[in-house]
Amino acid sequence: MKSYRKELWFNVPSRRAFINITPQVEACVRESGVKEGLVLVNAMHITASVFINDDEPGLHQDFERWLEKLAPHEPVSQYRHNDTGEDNADAHLKRQVMGREVVVAITNGKLDFGPWEQIFYGEFDGRRPKRVLVKIIGE
Amino acid sequence: MKSYRKELWFNVPSRRAFINITPQVEACVRESGVKEGLVLVNAMHITASVFINDDEPGLHQDFERWLEKLAPHEPVSQYRHNDTGEDNADAHLKRQVMGREVVVAITNGKLDFGPWEQIFYGEFDGRRPKRVLVKIIGE
Amino acid sequence: MKSYRKELWFNVPSRRAFINITPQVEACVRESGVKEGLVLVNAMHITASVFINDDEPGLHQDFERWLEKLAPHEPVSQYRHNDTGEDNADAHLKRQVMGREVVVAITNGKLDFGPWEQIFYGEFDGRRPKRVLVKIIGE
Numbered sequence: 124m125k126s127y128r129k130e131l132w133f134n135v136p137s138r139r140a141f142i143n144i145t146p147q148v149e150a151c152v153r154e155s156g157v158k159e160g161l162v163l164v165n166a167m168h169i170t171a172s173v174f175i176n177d178d179e180p181g182l183h184q185d186f187e188r189w190l191e192k193l194a195p196h197e198p199v200s201q202y203r204h205n206d207t208g209e210d211n212a213d214a215h216l217k218r219q220v221m222g223r224e225v226v227v228a229i230t231n232g233k234l235d236f237g238p239w240e241q242i243f244y245g246e247f248d249g250r251r252p253k254r255v256l257v258k259i260i261g262e
Numbered sequence: 263m264k265s266y267r268k269e270l271w272f273n274v275p276s277r278r279a280f281i282n283i284t285p286q287v288e289a290c291v292r293e294s295g296v297k298e299g300l301v302l303v304n305a306m307h308i309t310a311s312v313f314i315n316d317d318e319p320g321l322h323q324d325f326e327r328w329l330e331k332l333a334p335h336e337p338v339s340q341y342r343h344n345d346t347g348e349d350n351a352d353a354h355l356k357r358q359v360m361g362r363e364v365v366v367a368i369t370n371g372k373l374d375f376g377p378w379e380q381i382f383y384g385e386f387d388g389r390r391p392k393r394v395l396v397k398i399i400g401e
Numbered sequence: 402m403k404s405y406r407k408e409l410w411f412n413v414p415s416r417r418a419f420i421n422i423t424p425q426v427e428a429c430v431r432e433s434g435v436k437e438g439l440v441l442v443n444a445m446h447i448t449a450s451v452f453i454n455d456d457e458p459g460l461h462q463d464f465e466r467w468l469e470k471l472a473p474h475e476p477v478s479q480y481r482h483n484d485t486g487e488d489n490a491d492a493h494l495k496r497q498v499m500g501r502e503v504v505v506a507i508t509n510g511k512l513d514f515g516p517w518e519q520i521f522y523g524e525f526d527g528r529r530p531k532r533v534l535v536k537i538i539g540e
Contacts, residue, residue, distance in 0.1 A: 126437035159265035167515025169454045176308045181342035203459035228397035237306025258506035298404035315447045320481035367536035376445025
């Protein structure tokens with residue numbers, strides 16, 4: 124069994140953003156030399172997500188508006204977590220809707236994807252360096 | 263390490279449905295010959311889900327009504343994704359709540375499940391052929 | 402390839418609670434002897450979650466209030482699942498928001514975590530014995 128590990132770093136200038144990280148994950152799969160296996164891609168921070176959906180800017184606006192409706196940032200005083208001096212309680216909630224991680228099959232040395240699947244880093248509390256972990260096991 | 267791959271195809275006649283796919287996944291596990299390992303089951307389309315919950319029709323009605331409340335289909339004009347000519351933005355959102363994939367342990371050649379766990383395909387934009395990927399690794 | 406399996410049991414005296422199970426999962430990783438691999442941690446019951454977020458009591462209050470807003474327990478008659486004699490339909494819905502499982506990388510024999518990641522058991526219908534499965538594969 125082979126294993127491979129890499130950290131991807133992001134420093135998003137805004138509070139929230141969606142970034143397509145499929146090319147970086149594909150590069151990891153190639154570098155790993157794994158032909159058949161699984162790749163785990165997870166946010167290492169608890170106010171960010173890794174998820175799979177469509178690379179379409181209109182949809183990303185819909186996600187942004189929808190997540191703000193489900194778990195609004197303002198007023199920050201509505202959240203007990205923010206009593207600690209933070210203002211990011213909403214980011215912890217949004218990340219639960221979008222998920223922490225994805226597990227993707229590797230087949231014949233490639234991400235085994237349907238026609239529109241793309242991997243995104245979802246940032247909900249940016250403006251500082253944060254990491255995504257890529258871990259691959261297989262043969 | 264053994265690996266196994268199979269696509270399951272669905273063509274749901276309605277826009278939305280929940281289909282119990284546990285027997286198909288069990289057949290894959292048997293066919294793979296893997297006794298100890300992991301099985302990844304994921305929707306290959308970004309307007310569908312694979313999730314684990316109860317096989318109880320009343321609960322499936324509750325899911326349907328609840329998802330419509332969280333991310334209503336109508337009016338389709340409320341979503342920027344639908345400006346592209348699609349009418350399925352809500353399906354992309356519903357799939358985030360229900361999830362893309364499940365990872366299930368294989369122990370002694372069987373799905374290592376609690377008493378009520380069943381695997382479902384959640385379709386949110388049907389009326390066309392769509393796929394689920396089953397990938398198994400182990401020994 | 403090595404594999405390892407353990408069940409963790411919980412009997413939460415209240416209907417809902419969040420319990421940090423990171424130490425138990427760390428003990429499993431040590432016991433497994435796996436240095437490079439993946440650990441799957443999943444609720445074996447469909448009214449409970451395993452998720453990764455912050456060990457901060459204010460945030461847990463926020464989760465509790467937020468999940469009650471998204472999928473209220475009362476009135477129990479609003480859910481068709483409860484026509485079966487159950488009163489836990491909301492617990493099935495809450496568990497979808499929080500997720501069934503996490504997959505965590507094992508690197509150098511340890512959980513490969515970011516600075517604040519902690520694993521929680523999320524109980525949404527307690528007052529009876531329920532289980533979490535820990536399955537490890539790797540080398």
